[in-house]
Amino acid sequence: DGGITQSPKYLFRKEGQNVTLSCEQNLNHDAMYWYRQDPGQGLRLIYYSQIVNDFQKGDIAEGYSVSREKKESFPLTVTSAQKNPTAFYLCASSTPHLGINEKLFFGSGTQLSVL
């Protein structure tokens, strides 16, 4: 079955440590996204990529980095510069141009917590 897979489901980070969240999709989608969700908040866009080897900052990119070396993969690194990383992270993919009949496909999320 086609889908989008995030791992791990739960991740713990020590102070000063970089951690990487994995996101893989086999839907043949060109566009991929990373969102962050805090309790009682909507989803906020961290980074997005419309095509391989290209990505753009979203609204809250500081303290994060991404790469898009393969169409299927869009890993997110939470660096030590991100001072408040505890949140629920969601990866999504879609066809390149979201219109009225398009939708985002989400992974099941990664809960990141600071030790």
Add this chain to the structure above:
Amino acid sequence: RKEVEQDPGPFNVPEGATVAFNCTYSNSASQSFFWYRQDCRKEPKLLMSVYSSGNEDGRFTAQLNRASQYISLLIRDSKLSDSATYLCVVTPYNTDKLIFGTGTRLQVFP
């Protein structure tokens, strides 16, 4: 003013009730509108796209009011399984970015 605003709730309703949520958006040039459903600590899933003429899917009806810049979601004959957070999502004109509201929490009780 936030780009997309929703009443966070919770809306506590009995089974069988009809409940409606509104969502306002600030960008008058917004072009696409959606309702997503999110269960606790799960990923959001598309519930319905919202068309200019309004649309219905079973017990769910979505409406768009461009003049007043809001969209609505009506749920008839509420089921216990409808308990979730409903996210309003808007796409500004000429962009592929989706702007998410904070969500409205619905709790249906027996």
